[in-house]
């Protein structure tokens with residue numbers, strides 16, 4: 001009965017938008033949607049089980065131009081905007097949360113940053129030297145500097161035409177597979193956040209750089225997460241990204257963009273959970289009828305759908321604000337906060353609707369649950385997003 005009045009979930013989700021997406025973005029969305037169904041969904045459980053990087057899938061995504069979504073065409077990019085990148089990450093994450101994470105972090109935190117603020121020679125060097133399926137990292141966090149990132153302690157010391165980096169960066173996504181990256185270090189700890197500087201690093205000739213063991217994680221297990229140890233690593237002064245002391249501001253601006261990517265990842269996982277829950281409840285018979293007929297199950301589905309559609313509005317709004325160069329910090333933090341909670345909520349309810357079957361590894365619900373949790377942590381924990389939103393709201397109201 002329910003099925004007759006509601007169009008199939010997948011097509012309803014694809015067409016959903018507060019205003020119609022332009023034709024090229026609808027096309028992009030369809031491409032990523034079918035890529036997720038064809039190339040990611042069938043292997044997601046295996047990648048997760050083996051904690052295996054999806055190299056084949058990333059190569060195919062690179063062929064589609066999706067590893068440089070917002071990079072200008074002269075640097076082998078697709079020249080699209082953050083709204084496009086958000087659609088890509090949402091659809092891919094619907095198929096595999098790990099792949100969505102890899103694509104999101106590389107595009108939002110590295111490729112977009114280099115394209116946006118890199119000097120011409122830096123872009124030519126890094127985008128030119130490495131093929132478009134190469135992966136870049138964003139190494140900001142340290143073991144004693146996560147939410148309090150201004151406390152970072154990796155040091156950069158000037159020596160002639162070089163900077164010498166020493167310290168350990170923690171939690172670096174894709175560190176094992178990366179060819180290059182941006183490393184944040186301080187030129188003077190007394191300057192606090194004003195000393196933080198961003199350095200571009202070629203991994204293949206960085207003597208003194210070692211990648212630590214992969215963290216054994218709860219979710220997004222097909223991504224690598226490692227420490228990066230820097231022991232007298234020499235970086236040419238021409239590889240300073242932005243200005244000396246300008247790294248903290250760069251990082252904060254880029255984290256707004258990353259929050260759109262993480263929110264989109266969360267949205268894709270939530271959508272996958274909703275689709276799986278409906279698919280299961282349609283088939284599962286209890287008390288002589290499909291679970292879908294139970295009002296308690298319908299309520300869970302309605303609550304999931306409500307949160308997912310509200311999240312989608314917030315994520316689209318944040319992406320459009322970035323693309324219009326508007327003040328977007330509040331929208332980005334709201335989107336990330338709500339999307340992370342929505343992903344966890346949807347995965348929780350999917351698991352509950354599946355009952356015992358939700359708790360075992362041959363159904364995807366437990367993976368959705370494990371993959372969802374990271375979206376409430378990385379890129380700034382939910383608690384910090386709440387503080388950012390409050391500060392922005394208070395400032396806006398005071399300024400009226």
Ligand SMILES: Cc1cc2nc3c(=O)[nH]c(=O)nc-3n(C[C@H](O)[C@H](O)[C@H](O)COP(=O)(O)OP(=O)(O)OC[C@H]3O[C@@H](n4cnc5c(N)ncnc54)[C@H](O)[C@@H]3O)c2cc1C
Nearest residue numbers: 138139140141146147171172173225377378379380381383
């Ligand atoms: C799988 C994974 C991948 C990651 N990838 C990257 C990456 O590629 N690059 C990178 O730079 N970092 C990365 N990170 C690091 C991530 O961004 C940090 O873990 C995150 O910002 C939280 O920092 P923390 O772990 O030090 O937690 P803490 O800062 O110690 O916070 C722990 C808890 O304390 C509370 N808390 C802390 N500060 C506040 C506050 N101001 N207000 C209210 N509550 C607060 C919150 O409840 C919070 O959850 C990754 C982390 C993980 C787990």
